[in-house]
Amino acid sequence: MSENGLHQLHKNIRDEASSDVDTVHTGPVTKETQIIAIYGKGGIGKSFTLANLSYMMAQQGKKVLLIGCDPKSDTTSLLFGGKACPTIIETSSRKKLAGEAVSISDVCFKRDGVYAMELGG
Structure with a gap:
């Protein structure tokens, strides 16, 4: 680069860093269901981010279903204290x-307001 x-x-980086930050939306929710998906290469903190984001949203009174797709079950084990x-x-x-038939209670668990399922791979 020249x-x-x-x-x-x-x-450009300095200009962006000094610009005003958008305010957090506090008005009425315009959509009943919102889906957040995080994906990328291994080891970049996806599971950590999702577990914490899910917990934070549940603490704000939002209904949260966290679905992990990790063969090691990292996302839900972070939420359930290592288990x-x-x-x-x-x-x-x-x-x-x-x-036997599979029921939702066999695969969906709740902790501190977060419902969680682990696909497992």
């Missing part, structure tokens, strides 16, 4: 072998 280009990049939830895949396989 010196001029680098100077312009630094100027991994049984995954939907393993639970449905076990129930099917036993000739």
